[in-house]
Amino acid sequence: MSKRKRLDDDAEQVAIYLNTAQRVAMNLIAERRKKRGEERTSPSEIVADGLWKILSEIEGISRRKIEELVATKSDGNRETDKVKLFPKVEGS
Secondary structure, three states: OOOOOOOOOOOOOOOOOOOHHHHHHHHHHHHHHHHOOOOOOOHHHHHHHHHHHHHHHHOOOOHHHHHHHOOEOOOOOEOOOOOOOOOOOOOO
């Protein structure tokens, strides 16, 4: 049986650095989730869940609001790409 793909197509790899205590915390969360039978046990999923929790509970920004900001049209262009290009002015 093949492993189910858990990353979104637009997921991008980023580097994060964790000290020993933070790595222990990450492993503890992963192991507890595995014990409960949850699927979201990878470091990427744990960090993402933490970010959503901080945004909603501390920053007061809903996940829905963030997802609306990055929603795509059917042609693949981002709805939020409303950048106007100005011509280069000589002498500036």
